[in-house]
Amino acid sequence: MSEAIDMTGAVQRQAAGEALQVLTFDLQGETFALDAGVVREVIDLTAETRVPGAAPFVEAVINFRGRVIPLADLRLAFGMARGEPTLDSRIVVIEFELKGGDATLVGLRADKVHEVTLLPLADTEAPPSVGLRWRADFIRCLAKRGGELVIVPDLSQIFATRGGASGTVVPFAQAQISI
Template sequence: MSERSTTEWDASGQLEVLTFDIGDERLAIEAVSIREILDLLPETRVPGAAALVASVVNFRGKIIPIADLRVAFGMPIQEATADNRIVVIETELDGEATQIGLRTDKVHEVTILERARSSEPPVLGMRWRRQYVRELVRLAEDVVVIPDLANIFGAVPGAASTLQH
């Protein structure tokens, strides 16, 4: 099990993020990691691939693995809707910049989170693996989950070679 990644808050204790929904949960990814927000594209299943990244899309001639965070968080898989989007992020896996598409139920907005309103995930009371959550942040009436993508994708067997194209 790898150690939890830390959130890169700026000097004033703020973090610019893109918020999106997966199921009833609001998640956030640092805005600097976002490369594209796409409508759903035709996906090609990859035989033998891990359930988390079981398919790829062809976008502008580049093959991008598609991750379904529902799998990591043990949530039921849902049928696609008109609100679904693919958020293409760039993250580092085993020292290499890798683009991955995250399937989302609905993309919301780019917003600023405040470090003063954040906390580490509790030891008890979480329905997800604690190592998959970097921080929880209160935003208005919601609690926003900042997922630990390094731990999520690091748990995929052969992640670095599987996800890099």
């Protein structure tokens, strides 16, 4: 399933009262959310190995359950400064389906992981084309929750542009909800 924004389908699903199940996390004070179906595990920080010549966005790898996986920093994709790790910092391990159908795991740095929650599709909308400090094509949608905006990144676009990978981020359960 592609993470491309399909507002026509989203509007139809809004009428049915559907929601997107997400894992929320912080990056430099901003709240982001990932489709919970792509999240494999949330882990504490672990030793990183820098990869010479790698793109800054994915310049390190980690050992995850005996497998070497790339470690990406979404802050760099969104033009934020690198942050120093804190006691709340975590790594969110996701499943990334490469072009051709092969799946791989990728770790994403997070300043703080909050919860798995539901974002009603009725509260989501496409990013504005002007006035946004980040690339609109890196944002799958924005959701309003409790007076704040939650950014749902388009990981497929980010990895294709910044990480040198061509593929899509696909939920494990192949959920029917996509916005």
